[in-house]
Amino acid sequence: EPIRFLMFSASLRKESLNTSLVKLAGSIIEKAGGVVDHATMNDFDCPSYNQDEEAESGMPGGAQEFKKRLEACHAFIISSPEYNGSMPGLLKNAIDWVSRFRPQPFNEKHALLMSASPSMVGGNRGLWSLRIPLERLGARVFPDMFSLASAHHAFNEAGRLADEKLEKMFEDNLSDFMNLVEAASHYPCMKKH
Numbered sequence: 001e002p003i004r005f006l007m008f009s010a011s012l013r014k015e016s017l018n019t020s021l022v023k024l025a026g027s028i029i030e031k032a033g034g035v036v037d038h039a040t041m042n043d044f045d046c047p048s049y050n051q052d053e054e055a056e057s058g059m060p061g062g063a064q065e066f067k068k069r070l071e072a073c074h075a076f077i078i079s080s081p082e083y084n085g086s087m088p089g090l091l092k093n094a095i096d097w098v099s100r101f102r103p104q105p106f107n108e109k110h111a112l113l114m115s116a117s118p119s120m121v122g123g124n125r126g127l128w129s130l131r132i133p134l135e136r137l138g139a140r141v142f143p144d145m146f147s148l149a150s151a152h153h154a155f156n157e158a159g160r161l162a163d164e165k166l167e168k169m170f171e172d173n174l175s176d177f178m179n180l181v182e183a184a185s186h187y188p189c190m191k192k193h
């Protein structure tokens with residue numbers, strides 16, 4: 001059975017560097033035999049979280065869609081911009097909505113986090129803030145996180161990383177993650193998928 005990966009960028013920007021990175025990751029994973037479900041934050045669009053609204057109207061469509069697509073995958077991959085040293089509020093808001101479902105859809109899901117930024121740190125600080133809610137919700141967040149620095153200069157015309165050594169590091173990061181998810185899929189707790 002092929003391993004299914006839900007992947008999305010946490011940026012809505014048309015020319016998003018994170019979207020470029022997640023697309024490249026998707027093509028590498030497909031080449032290696034994985035099945036990819038590309039989502040966007042538009043698919044998971046949610047109003048600002050409000051517990052009254054939840055009680056009155058239930059879960060918004062975007063949260064239901066996020067849950068459905070999480071449940072259909074073995075693992076998920078997020079490429080997230082760093083906003084002010086943290087994750088974008090949009091992403092945290094969607095996570096907060098989804099965290100209200102029972103069973104809680106992030107629990108036991110493998111996750112790989114990546115980021116892209118024009119800065120020299122590549123948005124890596126934002127990923128440490130993203131780990132906190134995901135791990136709190138039981139996601140198995142992969143230790144290695146790929147952060148693409150100077151991302152506005154990093155891609156070639158084919159959408160690959162112009163620096164071959166860096167591209168190889170990225171491919172290795174993805175294949176390490178794929179191998180872990182593959183191995184874990186044989187454990188009974190994953191059989192429900």
Ligand code: FNR
Nearest residue numbers: 011013016017018019081082083084085117119123
């Ligand atoms: C940023 N940016 C940014 N970059 C960074 O490396 N560290 C940071 O803390 C921030 N903070 C920040 C806050 C806000 C509100 C914005 C709009 C931007 C810059 C950011 O990395 C850059 O705009 C990226 O291009 C955003 O990712 P996408 O949209 O290209 O995927």
